[in-house]
Amino acid sequence: MSAESATLPVGTIVHGHGAESSHGSHHGSGHGHDPNVAHQFDDAAQQHESVLLGMWSFLATEVLFFGGLFCAYLVYRTTSPLAFTLASQHLNVILGAVNTGVLLVSSLFIALAVRESQLGNGKRVNLYLLGTILLGAVFLLIKGYEWTTDYHEGLIPFAKNFQIPEHNLDEMAHNATPAGRFKLFWVLYFFMTGLHGIHVIIGLVMFGIVMYVVKKRTQTGKSYSNLVEVTGLYWHFVDIVWVFLYPLMYLIHPITGGGGHH
Amino acid sequence: MNTHATHNSSDHHPHVMSVQMNLVIFAALMVLLVLTVVAAYTITGGWGILVAMVIATVKAALILAYFMHVRFGSKLQLLFAISAFFWLALMLGITLLDYISRGWLSIDGK
Amino acid sequence: MSTHVHSSSTAHSVAPNSSSDEPLNYLTNGHTVKSWLLTLDHKRIALLYLAGVVFFFLVGGVMASVIRMELMTPGGDVLYSPDAYNRVFTVHGVVMIFFFLVPSVPGVLGNFLLPLMIGARDLAFPKLNLLSWYIYIFGGVSALLIVLLGGIDTGWTFYAPFSTTFSNSLVVPAAIAVFITGFSSILTGLNFVVTTHTMRAPGMTWGRLPLFVWAIYATSLIMVLGTPVLAVAIALIGVERAFGVGIFDPALGGDPILFQHLFWFYSHPAVYIMLLPGMGVINEIIPCFARRPIFGYKAMAGAMLGIAVLGFVVWGHHMFVSGQSMYAGLVFSFLTFFVAVPSGIKVFNWTSTMYKGSVNFDTPMLYAIAFIGLFTIGGVTGLMLASLGVDVHLHDTYFVVAHFHYVMVGGTVTAFLGGMHFWWPKMTGRMYPEIWGKLSAIVVFIGFNLTFFPQFLLGYLGMPRRYYEYPGEFQVLNVLSSAGASILAFGFLMPIVYFALSLKFSPKAGPNPWRATGLEWETSSPPPTENFASTPVITTEPYNYSPEDSERAPWDPFGSTTPEEVAHVG
Structure with missing residues (x-):
């Protein structure tokens, strides 16, 4: 312990503050607190680590937030596999796959945007962010198309026209599966994809704001890489949620079987 | 030591991942996507869900490790990421324990 | 002093235009309403939280009084309808849990002390901190509006299908209010976790963190994950x-049953959100007033992390008599007994710390000792409830009510009051009147036990909870409980009054009236806005007390030592 404190570069640590902390929050006079570093931090490294950990903590919260829904999914799918299989067959596997691809490309764009922000190429950062926003919009459009189709087929449990298709009802009755579980699949599907969709929208709005900030800070020479990196983490998380949602919602087996109806 | 790591500005070197590396990871993700769709059509029976989940987990791990820089970041980020999924596993696992063990006793309602 | 700070806190001025001799502190640095409502200073936000939790404590307390009045007689004669009674106890539970207990110690003492204790200027995210408070107030005010518009009658547990299908009350708005308030908790937890990781001063290793910080850290993990x-x-x-x-x-x-699983996955750990910070407070008080280093530092820190983690795998013990499988019940019962191990470690270590110490029975210590006893009773009766067979008899009776009030009120509220007395000189720069403080601790202890011990007996005899009428043979115990509640209410009101008066009439405290170790005592009282004149460097272990060092008489029943004298001793 004492050896550790003896090896401390004490001078460098105290240096940032000893004299100037008396300025309170308005620094910038003379021997400078880095303008890119908020007053509560000592240096850029501490700030960087803090904002990253902040986002990781938030994502941990998000994992458990979606986790509660995955828990409900797990319980109902385990106890009523047939209802989930039958319900899932009404989803469009190909559109789901395309949407997964769209999100994966957007994740690549964000990864590249983070790279460019670390290198300080503000214009390229904004190019990639714009690409991500467009891809996010495509994702939402495809999702919207799917939801509209679901509505016309009477599969939205929150809508008045919800109706379990006759052949599905027959098969569930035949196998002593409660028909309510068929509806439950759709409740969970819309709740989870809806919540995911809200996260996508929030991401797109955030990227719009980030683009503005990056443009501003490119002109003033201030740092923006933390911002890009943190919002990027959020977006990758949104992608990961979809990576699990896709097989759980669309790829329930057997895809082509399902007792021979259709 | 961990106290000072963040205070020491000399070890502030954010890892910059090369374009090539980003593309390799992306390509791997797309291959896995195709794989999971193909598997869904070809594998029948109970193994399908397992294969789908394994592929999804590998995809998530790739995104976490490379796109989210967990491999290059501090150990803390890794710890945070692992704890989140560990707690999720606790919730899913223990809840499921209840549901699969229902009916093991031949008493109604237990 | 053991910990070394580069320059004394009085040697600098906070603002250049300070006219008086006294340097500005966080309280005098800005007097406008705006400087409070838009402050980013963790110490001011702590006081904002204090205003909030005291308000909601009073609201919840009024509800408790109504409940106890109703239960003084076997018939329903105060509220006239069982439906009104359902609404009153629901408001009591929701307000006390979500708007008092959860934010109390973390929001007030955690906010105030965490940066001070680790030698930081502020939390990692000051704006987020302020946002947490606003979300908390917004959620709380919405909840009160809902009460005024008709309230809810589901109990704080929102059990389905009653809440979803049968209840004729404002379930959805109340659900939204609780949902929103949750984000306040999450943001606070996130802020504390990150702050503990990245904002520690040089030399403040994990092994040197005050145990209060460990407690707040463990709590924050539950907040973020639960x-x-x-x-x-x-x-x-x-x-x-x-x-x-x-x-x-x-x-x-x-x-x-799935709702109960999801609900208790948070709400059982939430018990530890409410309890762990209280334990953290006790960890600080006991060594200071026993003048001994804490016994088993590592075990204490580990115990709190252990409680936080184990707390996540025992939730099913709330569901023994639901439709949960018997095997799951068995596992949950078994795991629940494991939580007793870290809790036991803590109780034994507190008492071991006092052993052969030079114990001063000042107000914080009285509250701390009360905590140990009451928490032990609350914890051991928890083990009775964790036993499958016993729980069938005791489930949903007053035994459960008594059990969790021993933990929540006897534990958390007692610790909160002890902590408020301990750090009041630091927060305000003024002492509180010691003799009144001692009196309040004794009144609270007597009132508490008189209120809740009869409820153990009532529950054991079979009186169910949440009923507003009961058979006549339960009346004696109920009247005792209600009488105790009025003493308890008086005990709780006393500190509010003398704390307020102390701001004007009490002597100044000086930086370290208790001669305590810990960074927060190294700076002036009240601390300057930026906490420390320069970043402290920590070179010694925590709790550097020795009984021989105690220069005060060990037993000072009349509080005759004035704060100045105490301050001078230090």
Whole structure:
């Protein structure tokens, strides 16, 4: 312990503050607190680590937030596999796959945007962010198309026209599966994809704001890489949620079987 | 030591991942996507869900490790990421324990 | 002093235009309403939280008084309808849990002390901190509006399908209020976790952290990892009720037990959100007033992390008599007994710390000793409830009510009051009147036990909770309980009065009236806005006390030592 404190570069640590902390929050006079570093931090490294950990903590919260829904999914799918299989067959596997691809490309764009922000190429950062926003919009459009189709087929449990298709009802009755579980699949599907969709929208709005900030800070020479990196983490998380949602919602087996109806 | 790591500005070197590396990871993700769709059509029976989940987990791990820089970041980020999924596993696992063990006793309602 | 600070806190001025001789502190640095409502200073936000939790404590307390009045007689004669009674105890539970207990110690003492204790200028995210408070107040005020508009009658547990299908009260708005308030908790936890990781001063290693910081850290982990699950459970209740889809209602294909799983996955750990910070407070008080280093530092820190983690795998013990499988019940019962191990470690270590110490029975210490006793009773009766067979008899009786009040009130509230007395000189720069403080601790202790001990007996005899009428043979014990409640209420009101008066009439405290170790005592009282004149460097272990060092008489029943004298001793 004492050896550790003896090896401390004490001078460098105290240096940032000893004299100037008396300025309170308005620094910038003379021997400078880095303008890119908020007053509560000592240096850029501490700030960087803090904002990253902040986002990781938030994502941990998000994992458990979606986790509660995955828990409900797990319980109902385990106890009523047939209802989930039958319900899932009404989803469009190909559109789901395309949407997964769209999100994966957007994740690549964000990864590249983070790279460019670390290198300080503000214009390229904004190019990639714009690409991500467009891809996010495509994702939402495809999702919207799917939801509209679901509505016309009477599969939205929150809508008045919800109706379990006759052949599905027959098969569930035949196998002593409660028909309510068929509806439950759709409740969970819309709740989870809806919540995911809200996260996508929030991401797109955030990227719009980030683009503005990056443009501003490119002109003033201030740092923006933390911002890009943190919002990027959020977006990758949104992608990961979809990576699990896709097989759980669309790829329930057997895809082509399902007792021979259709 | 961990106290000072963040205070020491000399070890502030954010890892910059090369374009090539980003593309390799992306390509791997797309291959896995195709794989999971193909598997869904070809594998029948109970193994399908397992294969789908394994592929999804590998995809998530790739995104976490490379796109989210967990491999290059501090150990803390890794710890945070692992704890989140560990707690999720606790919730899913223990809840499921209840549901699969229902009916093991031949008493109604237990 | 053991810990070394580079320059004394009085040697600098905070603002250049300070006219008086006294340097500005966080209280005098800005007097406008705006400087409070838009402050980013963790110490001011702590006081904002203090205003909030005291307000909600009074609201919840009034509800408790109504409950105890109603239960003084076997018939329903105060509230006239069981429905009104249901609403009153629901408000009592919701307000006390979500708007008092959860934010109390973390919001007030955690906010104030965490940066001071680790030698930081502020939390990692000051704006987020302020946002947490606003979300908390918004959620709380919404909840009160809901009460005024008709209230809810589901109990704080929101159990389905009653809440989703049958209740005729404002379930959806209340669910939204709780959902929103959850984000306050999450943001606070996130802020504390990050701050503990990245904002520690040089030399403040994990092995040197005050145990209060460990407690706040363990609490924050639960806040970050547990609260979102409650949010989802509550959101699903809202969806089911609003759209009539069967997520939990068995008549529509759902499973009500799933709601209980999701709800208790948060709400059992939430018990530790409420308790662990209280334990952290006790960890600080006991060594200081026993003048001995804490016994078993590592075991104490580990015990709190252990409680936080184990607390996540025992939630099913709330569901023994639900439709949960017997095997799951067995596992949950078994795991629940494990939580007793870290809790026991803590109780034994506190008492071991006092052993052969030079104990001063000042107010904080009186509260701390009360905590140990009451928490032990609360904890041991918890083990009785964790036993499968016993729980069948005691489930949903007053035994449970007594048990969790021993933990929540006897534990958390007692610790909160002890902590408020301990750090009041630091927060305000003024002492509180010691003799009144001692009196309040004694009154609270007597009132508490008189209120809740009879409830153990009532529960054991079979009186169910949440009923507003009861058979006549339970009346004696109920009257005792209600009488105790009025003493308890008086005990709780006393500190509010003398704390307020102390701001004007009490002597100044000086930087370290208790001669305590810990960084927060190294700076002036009240601390300057930026906490320390220069970043402190820590070179010694925590709790550097020795009994020989105690220069005060060990037993000072009349509080005759004035604070100045105490300060001078240091």
